Amino acid sequence: MQLLLILTFLFNFNLSQSDSIVSGPFVGAVTSNSAEFIIKTLDSEANVKIELSEQKDFNKSVNTPDYKSESGNFNFVKPQIKNLKPNTTYYYRAIINGSASSVINSFKTFPESGNYSFSFGFGSCQQSHYNKSKPEIFKIISQDSLRFFIQIGDWGYPDTTEKKYGYRFFTKKDLIAGSYETKYTRSYPFADLVLSKMPVAYLYDDHDFGYNNSDGSDPSKQNSIEGYNLYFPHYELANPENGIWQKFKFGDVEFFLIDTRTQRNPNKDVLNEQGNYFPKKNHSILAGYPISGEDQKTWLKKSLKESNAKWKVIVSPVMFNPAYREILKDTLIVNTFERIKLDIIDKWSGFEEEQNEIIDFVKSNGIKNLIILSGDSHSAYIDDGENSVFPEFGSSVLDVNNTKVTQRSKLAGYTLFNQGGYDGDGRCYGKVSFVYGEEDYCLMEIIEDTGKVILSYKLNLK
Template identity: 25%
Template structure:
């Protein structure tokens, strides 16, 4: 997104009267008031920088997606205290209909590992106050990090109480969102067993730029989303539903060119709206895959597994070395970054499951030559070809690279499949010697097994888990029915995921409980129950 701006660093604007401190936002949990009805957010923390975001509604006609309203100048302030007595950076940003009145400010020149408060101002009115924090310096010795991990937040399927529980913790350095922040479907098409809890806007499937902007705007009115955005910085990446279901480089399962126009046009609209409405850095070419470092303890690589992937295919085509899920440039960048990393833990934000999921009584790789005769893919019959299972060559290349270069302490963080898993990463060549681990977190609200089958939670899924584990020795734990979030606790000697499940996604005041904890220890790619 191109933003016209003029920035003044220093204490300029400190005398402007602001909103209440972030503690008030915590206490109320309420949505922001006009003209800042969509709240505030921060993201992509660097040791000396942070990205700030908001959206303004300067006039009644300046509604999201309308293309209407005036060009306005929005002020911003960043302070070292919640009362804004010590404003350390301030400036202005010009925005208007061409940016859907969104504002993004990439503030630099800050101090590492420092908490800051920020706000925006328009015509004397201040936004809610946000709190954020910069990352540790690359060479800084860090002994503890704690990240919240979420994915698959479908508006119509329920309320985002997971966000509220994460915001109220007060002990998180970061939120990682692994994709499907919004859903593109029309009303009733994909929510709570076809029975929407709350209706989406627009009611139709989103296709145009105005549609995507309107849908993003609605999600930003959720009070729990506003609370979590204002409390802690986010690192985000898209998956398919920010575009359309099962998207690939040239199309999507849920896209019909004859009635919905060229895919390139729809994809461009989705990307523009995402860039406008998310606190995320994209480069000039719109590239979203990136890497952030958090001292010597961890670095975080966020992958884009939709923009460059080949179309989904089944059967032995999943072994085709010409097909890719990452694209050649991103794969080369990923491997290079893993080699050069000096961090104790290499975290990979990975939107779709990379661990094998074989079906049948035996994994296909054990069948040897018979598998070839039968036309079975070398890594097993794929249950979900939209995952890495549909792109065996890329997975083999990455796993072989990890083994060949003796790269350890790699942890994949995954969303997408609306369920919870703790697994070890193996291929046909590494069945007894895993090279990494994977933690898959549940959906915030999107339908899972019991929702799809319309049965009581726990009535069928435990039997399915038993069947899955019988053919997948590398899968150590799975839970297929619950909604919630993960908390990743990172220390030099181990990396642990705690899974929290909400009691009822349809209840905006739902409670949450700690359900399971699995960890991987330094130097050993095995998951253990914690």
């Protein structure tokens, strides 16, 4: 009887430790020597730290400082650690109130610098029909040789799942916190299979920022900015009070993550009284409002000009391709399909003056080897720069239905992406590889949920 009581006690003790974590831990903001984690505990006032080791048995481990979960932050904690070794695999687990979690994840720090060949994955638009779709794509992603994953927005659609609040989840701080808990739930394979094996970078788009085609005119945007700061392990924000734009570097590739919602002017401002497209002066997707500190457009220009990286990657939650704007001139299409018109002006195509300003800046300053990654469109596509000016690779079919942008635009007489796109009925992600050797190049691949490479394009370094 005494033995049974002891075993029962030990079982319940271990179970309570397992149940003391609601979400995480997962890792982001990884550099060559540092990382940041996100974890949510069941109870407030819990003592939290992350233990790391180069060995899975955690022999010779290191720890983050101790943190305490607080009810005011809905028990989310963001432990940080420095002085890690570059280009090294670390296993990590949470220590809650002195007891180690049984959940062990891993990641690899970045190389210090230089011509280092690597691959990463990216995509957007997932969990719109939570627990209804069959996202086999995440198993394929987890089996790939990726160093990190960039989620480019619509990581969940809380504006549609919280209908009782009039699609305005971002007016409630508890709902914002809940949307991040949903992102990290291990019952969904993105967290369980992908985030457990690699770092993640993330930018919100419209549905996880506010509502469909949302902009920066709504004062509740401050809640979305605050939520991102509190509940996601991001890189240093250039202006944390006013948006989430940031940058990071891996080897000789620098990434510029832009915020296309927080400081955006309303899309409808470029429509005249008849509802037709009429370009408006100073209409901005990057810097539409007076703010304290440096605005995003100034930051982006300065960062691109000062970068010494061989490759430069702008990560944009929405499509950049200016050729999309040509469809606005097709009165038959835009007058027949109102939704297409509203979609076009929600992309960079609706911000003609500012888009041309960025294009002219890049060209006049001799900035080379610039690539744009984009999401939002529920499609996947590649253009070598013939239509998009700069090579653009979009992928946003992680677990939503494919809108088949390239196929449908061709049927309407328009070629938006000259290298093609994904026109299947499955799901896909984007894989980008930077390769250094006898020739230096970037390889872009659209990979389907069968594991098949649907489309690839090789871009040589200039």
